[in-house]
Each structure stands twice: as C-alpha cells, then as structure tokens.
Amino acid sequence: MGELDAFTGVIDYPMYVVTAAAGDEQAGCLVGFASQCSIDPPRFMVWLSKANRTYRIARQASHLAVHALRKNQKGTAALFGKQTGDDLDKFERIAWRRPAHGTAPVLEDAGAWFVGRIEELLDGGDHVGFLLSPVAEGPAGPARPALLFFSDVQDFTPGHPA
Template sequence: MAGLDAFAEVLDYPMYVVTTRAGDERAGCLVGFASQCSIDPPLFMVWLSRANRTYRVAHRASHLAVHTLRPEQRTTAELFGGRTGDDIDKFDRVEWGPGEGGVPVLSDCCSWFVGRVLERVDGGDHIGFLLAPVAESPSGPVRPPLLRFGDVVDLSPGHPA
C-alpha cells in the first residue's frame, strides 16, 4: 500500500479525544481517524483501534463524546494518547462532567459533541462508530486553531494501533 502511505503522509488532520462509558467503566483515547460523514442527517464517524481499551468499553456503550483540542493542550493529548486506561484512571487527571448517556465530557476543550451510536462498522484493525449527535457544546465567538496530527506525530501510543 505504498500509494496510500504516500497520500496519508501529507495529511495533517485534527486530533480528537473520544470518551465513553459503559456501566461503571469510563474510557477515553486520542483519535485521528474521524470525520463528519453526512450533512442531512448530521452524522459523524469515529474509528477506534481494536487494541485500545476505549474500544472495549465503547463496544458496550450507547454514546461517545468527541472533543477537539487546541495546540497548547498537548498534555491532554499525551494523557489520552500516550497512556492506557488499563494502568491509570485518566479522568482523575482532568476536569470533566457527565454528558448525555453518562459519557465523560471534558471541561477544557475547544468544542465537543455527544453522539448516540447508530452502527458499528468493521474497518480492519479499527472499528467505526457511526454517531448521531444528541448534545453539543455552545459555539464560541471564533474558530480556534486545533491540535493536529503534526502536533503529536512523535507521541508514543499507550497501545499499539
């Protein structure tokens, strides 16, 4: 797949923190594979690695929250991307509150939405979660710059992809 590697090498997509909850278990991870995929109805697809603890919790969850970060929030990206919830409770280290469906919503982020899981799609080593938004953060006065893949390309993942 050298052609796809060369194509993907030039991309600098936004990074997201995805959080979820199933029962008493909370989980969250840093995600780069995500995009709005429909305008009407509004739908968003998030891809989670099968190797990730967040995937194992999300597989049983009814909702996911998707958060954008600012470039200066690399510490939050490192927590959710470089550490695994198998070893630590990430939510002890950030401010958050319960959102729709009980999912953790991070207090300090650019924007967020909570989506109800409509469908799960097999995508190889990642599973896609098709989300219908049910709650969202208020709009800000300006569109801030977002944390992007280039800002975290050197981050060592908490789990292999």
C-alpha cells in the first residue's frame, strides 16, 4: 500500500469530465482530482494525468471546460474514462457545443459546467494541475442534482494508466 492509501481509501470524491481544444484537436477525460481552491478570486484546480491525450491538448489550450456528472451519467463517465481519444473520437458519441466565449467543448447533458481560462500549471508528479479562472458557466438547474462519485466508477479500467 502507498503512504496515502489509508487516507484516500475513505474519500469518495465527485467525478468530472474535463474537455479541451487547441487548433483543430479536442479531447476530454474523466477526472477525480479537482477542487475549488479559492473564493476570491474564484479559482478551480483540475489535475490531468501526463499519460492522457487530454493533457497533451490542454497544454496547448487557453481554456478548459469542467463538467459535473449526474449520478445517472455512468455511460458518459465510461466514454471519457474507459476510452482513450488516441483510439476514437469521443465527441462523435455525445451531444456537445463550442460556446462563443471559449474554445473548450461543453457537453450538452452535464449536470453543471463551467469554462475556465488556464492561469497556471503546477507539476504534481504523474499529474499536472491546471489552475482555472471561470469565464462562463451553465445555467443553474431547478434543483441540485445527485452527482456521480468515485465509488460509482471505481470498477472502470482506465483508457490510460495514471
């Protein structure tokens, strides 16, 4: 066991789909390492695996889109978590749009989303943190949706290793 396994083994965190676009390429992946990290100014940190195609596209991007998934979106989580964009175009299999304010694709059916301008990168080891400053967000729904958590997808075999 690793040095943090006892601690991280009890944490059940929300899962997100993060999307990026640069030039004529776009990518997206399932992410569990993400959190709001400042209230004023508002900031959100997303950690992407260096082994991931989304990371390679995000390094060239100006913005990322972060999507909170509803509990019933395990299929979307599987598409972005079990598949790799190296082998297939995930965006052919899901409804999405490119908002006028940014370049990152926004998934039409997300429980909630925001687009953030990339402010800084932080190398954390096998993942790199992207510090985001929100520039747009999806409209609030009528109620807070039940979100998809790590425990809902822990049986997935990822498209890439960490």
